[in-house]
Amino acid sequence: xxxxxxxxxxxxxxxxxxxxxxxxxxxxxxxxxxxxxxxxxxxxxxxxxxxxxxxxxxxxxxxxxxxxxxxxxxxxxxxxxxxxxxxxxxxxxxxxxxxxxxxxxxxxxxxxxxxxxxxxxxxxxxxxxxxxxxxxxxxxxxxxxxxxxxxxxxxxxxxxxxxxxxxxxxxxxxxxxxxxxxxxxxxxxxxxxxxxxxxxxxxxxxxxxxxxxxxxxxxxxxxxxxxxxxxxxxxxxxxxxxxxxxxxxxxxxxxxxxxxxxxxxxxxxxxxxxxxxxxxxxxxxxxxxxxxxxxxxxxxxxxxxxxxxxxxxxxxxxxxxxxxxxxxxxxxxxxxxxxxxxxxxxxxxxxxxxxxxxxxxxxxxxxxxxxxxxxxxxxxxxxxxxxxxxxxxxxxxxxxxxxxxxxxxxxxxxxxxxxxxxx
Numbered sequence: 001x002x003x004x005x006x007x008x009x010x011x012x013x014x015x016x017x018x019x020x021x022x023x024x025x026x027x028x029x030x031x032x033x034x035x036x037x038x039x040x041x042x043x044x045x046x047x048x049x050x051x052x053x054x055x056x057x058x059x060x061x062x063x064x065x066x067x068x069x070x071x072x073x074x075x076x077x078x079x080x081x082x083x084x085x086x087x088x089x090x091x092x093x094x095x096x097x098x099x100x101x102x103x104x105x106x107x108x109x110x111x112x113x114x115x116x117x118x119x120x121x122x123x124x125x126x127x128x129x130x131x132x133x134x135x136x137x138x139x140x141x142x143x144x145x146x147x148x149x150x151x152x153x154x155x156x157x158x159x160x161x162x163x164x165x166x167x168x169x170x171x172x173x174x175x176x177x178x179x180x181x182x183x184x185x186x187x188x189x190x191x192x193x194x195x196x197x198x199x200x201x202x203x204x205x206x207x208x209x210x211x212x213x214x215x216x217x218x219x220x221x222x223x224x225x226x227x228x229x230x231x232x233x234x235x236x237x238x239x240x241x242x243x244x245x246x247x248x249x250x251x252x253x254x255x256x257x258x259x260x261x262x263x264x265x266x267x268x269x270x271x272x273x274x275x276x277x278x279x280x281x282x283x284x285x286x287x288x289x290x291x292x293x294x295x296x297x298x299x300x301x302x303x304x305x306x307x308x309x310x311x312x313x314x315x316x317x318x319x320x321x322x323x324x325x326x327x328x329x330x331x332x333x334x335x336x337x338x339x340x341x342x343x344x345x346x347x348x349x350x351x352x353x354x355x356x357x358x359x360x361x362x363x364x365x366x367x368x369x370x371x372x373x374x375x376x377x378x379x380x381x382x383x384x385x386x387x388x389x390x391x392x393x394x395x396x397x398x399x400x401x402x403x404x405x406x407x408x409x410x411x412x413x414x415x416x417x418x419x420x421x422x423x
Contacts, residue, residue, distance in 0.1 A: 002016075002017040002018065002372075002374070003015070003016060003017065003033050003038060003042075004017055004374030005025075005030050005033040005034050006410055007030065008279075008410055008411065008414035009279060009280075009283075009414045009415070009418055011024060011414060011417060011418065012024065012025050012026065012027055012029070012030035013025065013030075013413060013414060013417065014029070014030070014033050014042065015374055015375075015378075015413070016046055017373075017374045017376070017377065018377065019312070019377055020312050020375075020377030020378045021046065022413050022417075023042065023045065024417045025042065029041065029042060055313065055365055056365050056366070060360055060361060064317075064320050064321055064355060064360070065113055065114065065115060065321065066109075066110060066113035066114060066320075066321060066322075066323060066353065067113075067114045067115065067117060067118060067119060067317075067321045067322070068110075068118070068119035068120070068121070068317070068321060068322040068323075069106055069107075069109075069110045069118075069119070069120055069121070069322075069323055069324070069325055070121045070123050070322070070323070070324040070325070070334065070335045071098065071103055071106055071120060071121065071122055071123065071127075071137065071324075071325050072091075072098070072123050072124060072125070072324055072325065072326045072327065072335055072338055073097065073098040073103065073122055073123070073124060073125075073127045073130040073133050073134060073137075073327065074096070074097050074098065074124040074125030074126060074127055074129045074130045074327065075090045075091055075093060075094065075095055075096040075097075075124070075125055075326065075327055075338075076090060076095040076096065076097065076124070076125050076126070076129060077090075077124060077125045077126045077129070077159070078126055078129065078159070078161050078162070078195065078196065079126065079159050079161065079193060079194065079195050079196070079201060080194055080195065080196050080198070081159075081192055081193050081194065082192045082194070082261065083192050083226060083228060083254045083256075083259070083261055085256070085336060085389075086124075086125065086338075090125070091326070091338045091339040092339055093339050096326075096327035096328065097129065097130045097133070097327055098130055098133050098325075098326075098327040098329075099133065099327075100132070100133045100136045100137065100140075102325070102327065102328070102329040102348060103133050103136070103137040103140075103325075104136075104137070104140055105329060105348040105349055106325045106329070106348045107120070107137060107140055107141045107144055108144070108348075109348050109350075109352075109353065110141075111141075111144045111145065111148055111150065112352070113352065113353075114150065115150075116149075116150055116151065117150065117151050117152075117153070118141075118145065118150055118151070118152045118153070119152070119153045119154075119155070120137070120141055120152060120153070120154050120155075121154075121155045121156070121157070122134050122137075122154070122155070122156040122157070122176075123156075123157050123324075123335050124157070126158065126159055126161070126162065127156055127157065127158065128156075128158055128161075128162035128163060128167065129162065131162070131167065134156070135170055138154060138170070138174045138176070141154070142174065153175075153177070154174055154175065154176040154177065155176060155177040155178070155179065156171065156176050156177075156178055156179070157178075157179040157181065157224075158178065158179070158180065158181065159181045159193070159201070159205065160180060160181065160182070160201075160204070160205030160208045160209055161195070161201065161204055161205060163205070163208040163209075163212075164208075165211065168208075168211065168212065168215065172215060172216075175220065176220075177220045177221065178212060178220065178221040178222075179221070179222060179224050180205075180209045180212060180221060180222070180223045180224065181193070181224055181225075181226075182202075182205065182206070182209055182223050182224075182225060182241065183225040183226055183227070183231065183237060184225055184231070184234070184236070184237025184238075184240050184241065185202075185236075185237065185240045186200065186202040186203070188231050188233075188237055189201070189202040190202050191230065191231060192226070192228065192231075192261070206244075209223065209246070210244065210245060213245050213246055213247065214245075217247075218247030218248055218294075218295070219248075221248060222248035222249060222250055222295075222297060223241055223246045223248065223249045223250070224249075224250045224251075224252065224297075225237055225238075225241070225249070225250065225251045225252070226251070226252055226253075226254060227251055227252070227253055227254070227263075228253075228254045228261040228262070228263070229254075229260070229261050229262060229263055229264055229267060230261050232267055232270045232271065232274065233274065234251045234274050234278070235274045235275075235277040235278040235281065237251065238251060238278055238281070238296065239281060242281075242285070242294045246294070247293075247294045247295060248294070248295045248297070249294060249295070249296055249297065250296070250297035250298065251296075251298075253271075253401075253404055255386065255390075255398060255400055255401045255404070256389065256390075257389075257390055263400060263404070264400075265400060268403060268404075268407070271404065271407065272407060275407060275408065275411045276411070278296065278411075279299070279411050279414065279415050282294070282296055282299060282415060283415060283418055283419070286419060286422070286423065287422050298408050298412055299411070299412045299415045299416070300412075301409075301412045301413065301416055312364075312377045312378060312380060313363050313364040313365055313376070313377060313380055313381070314363050314364075314380050314381075315363065315364070315379070315380030315381050315382070315383075315384070316334070316380070316383070316384075318333045318334035318337075318359060318384055318385075319333030319334070319343075319345070319355065319356035319358070319359025319360070319362075319384070320355040320356065320359050320360055321355075322334060323345065323353065324337065324338055325348055326338050326339065328347075329347045329348040329349060330344055330346075330347055331344070331345045331346045331347060331348065331353055332344060332345060333345065333356055333359055333384065334384070334385060336385035336389075337384075337385060337388070340388070343356070358394060359384065359394070362381065362384060362394050362395060363380065363381050364376040364377065364379070364380055364381035366381075367381050367382075367395060367397075368395075369396075369397040369399075369402070370382075373402070373406075374406070375405065375406050375409050378409055379402075379405050379409065382397070382398070382401060382402060382405065383401070386398045386401050
């Protein structure tokens with residue numbers, strides 16, 4: 001049995017490493033755990049621990065079916081963001097737009113393979129460039145789901161340049177969850193998020209994004225920002241976004257190798273300070289009441305009602321339950337593997353697609369670098385694409401990403417404990 005003690009925000013906590021269970025403790029128990037002891041009062045509440053062999057067999061042998069598709073409806077973009085992993089939208093290949101016939105085949109494959117729920121995400125490039133395909137797919141998938149007595153959920157990521165009120169009317173009608181790409185105030189956003197002429201885009205998208213919030217009132221969307229080595233003050237960006245009226249927000253780091261704007265090891269103390277500032281701001285707003293509260297994606301854990309033990313070790317489900325389809329109909333484990341031909345899994349014209357065997361086995365119990373990590377039952381083994389593009393294989397590790405995830409989890413767990421005081 002392994003226990004990980006840590007202290008944040010003036011409180012003391014212990015994580016049960018084998019299951020990810022989380023406890024707030026007093027200082028005496030905390031110090032005992034630090035010394036390698038497990039006090040009786042903690043032992044009494046620790047969950048029963050399944051054997052690693054049982055967990056591994058369950059993870060790799062249990063039936064897992066396709067339940068979500070990312071439709072990369074465009075390999076082109078009307079922006080030229082400097083940090084874009086998709087190489088300004090074309091994924092290192094030719095520009096392309098998905099025909100509805102390809103999207104229709106993808107929907108048919110998903111409806112055939114999924115159980116009672118199916119998820120479809122529209123991605124790119126910029127998916128609104130392929131608006132006709134998106135709109136037809138929304139209608140067709142809804143019709144097919146009803147015919148098969150299933151529920152279908154939609155999501156779409158957009159840079160906002162083409163997000164008109166008419167398009168938003170359609171997206172509202174189909175209850176499409178929106179991810180809005182906005183990095184913060186103008187000076188931060190325009191540093192990296194530029195159009196094809198190299199001009200900043202903040203002023204071109206901010207009103208469209210505010211219209212989303214006006215219509216949806218904090219529901220069915222979130223603003224997704226990116227922070228870099230050059231824009232580390234992401235807590236100020238979140239504060240700005242909250243002041244603009246946005247209520248659901250995420251901030252993600254650029255951690256790729258060899259890029260001047262990628263996060264560096266030397267940035268970690270600043271990032272820690274930023275998470276602390278953000279945690280205090282988040283708690284202050286929550287304490288002021290629901291009308292002041294906002295939601296930060298990485299703080300929205302629920303330690304009191306966590307996912308099953310099996311789910312905690314498997315991460316996002318890429319290559320197994322979640323697949324990506326490019327404009328030609330080729331299938332890959334996730335959108336970030338688009339055009340990585342060594343991981344091509346088939347085409348939507350096939351009758352069925354089997355889970356990728358490497359991704360079935362690449363979970364936190366099998367990855368060497370996860371062994372001994374206190375967060376392995378909370379992170380699921382990390383992002384396969386991050387591992388691949390850092391080391392050349394999905395079994396590798398981006399140690400900097402792991403450190404940021406652990407930091408983020410500590411703050412998320414601490415924030416959720418403090419929230420119990422006044423919610």
